Amino acid sequence: MDRPRASGPVGHHGSVDSAGGPAAPYLTGLRLTGRRVVVVGGGHVATRRVPRLIEAGARVCVVAPGVSPWIARAAAADELVWQQRAFRPGDLEGAWYVLAATDDPPTNRAVSAEAEDRRVFCVRADRADEATAWTPATGEVDGVQVAVLAGRRPREAARVRDLLVGVLARLRRRAA
Numbered sequence: 001m002d003r004p005r006a007s008g009p010v011g012h013h014g015s016v017d018s019a020g021g022p023a024a025p026y027l028t029g030l031r032l033t034g035r036r037v038v039v040v041g042g043g044h045v046a047t048r049r050v051p052r053l054i055e056a057g058a059r060v061c062v063v064a065p066g067v068s069p070w071i072a073r074a075a076a077a078d079e080l081v082w083q084q085r086a087f088r089p090g091d092l093e094g095a096w097y098v099l100a101a102t103d104d105p106p107t108n109r110a111v112s113a114e115a116e117d118r119r120v121f122c123v124r125a126d127r128a129d130e131a132t133a134w135t136p137a138t139g140e141v142d143g144v145q146v147a148v149l150a151g152r153r154p155r156e157a158a159r160v161r162d163l164l165v166g167v168l169a170r171l172r173r174r175a176a
């Protein structure tokens with residue numbers, strides 16, 4: 001079947017074409033309620049991402065010898081499970097989504113290899129080119145969610161997210 005054509009500068013699929021570049025990720029919305037998500041590593045990057053997984057209702061398991069105070073508190077409050085040890089093969093059993101976010105590249109590589117074997121999508125914090133998923137910059141205004149990927153330019157993604165959230169909030173206030 002032919003691909004549907006874009007009409008005008010912004011196609012009906014919402015993209016301004018950058019023909020010839022590497023394929024862009026397929027943006028989607030994971031519905032994680034009650035589903036196991038394994039986060040390997042419990043430092044700065046994991047601590048930025050885990051709250052959103054919990055908000056989405058995921059059953060989060062953090063595997064790391066040491067974690068941030070926020071993750072330790074969330075574990076104590078039963079908001080997540082913390083396995084206080086290094087990653088071991090088999091830890092991804094039953095996972096729907098995986099984050100490899102340690103500061104040890106061989107461990108991140110082992111996590112992403114196990115995820116690949118199990119065909120589970122996996123973010124890899126240190127090597128986006130070897131990951132099967134990327135984390136967008138996100139925001140929300142009155143039930144409208146915004147997610148921005150900027151082609152491995154996280155600061156640009158966060159800047160555009162802030163702009164969009166600002167515009168949405170202004171539109172909301174004007175409509176009220």
Ligand SMILES: C[C@@]1(CC(=O)O)C2=NC(=C\c3[nH]c(c(CCC(=O)O)c3CC(=O)O)Cc3[nH]c(c(CC(=O)O)c3CCC(=O)O)/C=C3\N/C(=C\2)[C@@H](CCC(=O)O)[C@]3(C)CC(=O)O)/[C@H]1CCC(=O)O
Binds near residue numbers: 048049126136137152
């Ligand atoms: C948007 C955001 C969402 C979030 O994380 O929640 C996000 N990174 C954020 C922050 C941030 N990232 C980095 C720093 C420290 C340096 C700096 O300041 O520049 C900081 C700031 C900080 O940590 O404070 C460095 C970095 N990032 C990546 C690599 C590896 C690589 O590119 O290979 C390295 C080098 C690591 C190294 O040195 O080894 C990779 C990715 N980072 C992504 C997302 C994915 C898609 C991005 C896109 O398409 O635009 C992608 C591709 C994959 C992924 O990781 O999912 C969040 C802003 C959230 C917000 O502000 O709300």
Ligand SMILES: NC(=O)c1ccc[n+]([C@@H]2O[C@H](COP(=O)([O-])OP(=O)(O)OC[C@H]3O[C@@H](n4cnc5c(N)ncnc54)[C@H](O)[C@@H]3O)[C@@H](O)[C@H]2O)c1
Binds near residue numbers: 043046086087102124
């Ligand atoms: N993608 C991004 O947005 C982004 C941003 C900053 C840094 N990074 C990259 O991500 C990596 C992690 O960054 P960070 O700032 O969160 O590091 P961090 O030092 O704050 O945390 C590292 C965590 O990994 C854990 N860990 C180490 N070895 C482990 C093992 N074998 N098994 C399980 N857990 C293990 C530690 O206990 C700790 O919890 C960095 O090395 C950097 O390459 C990515």
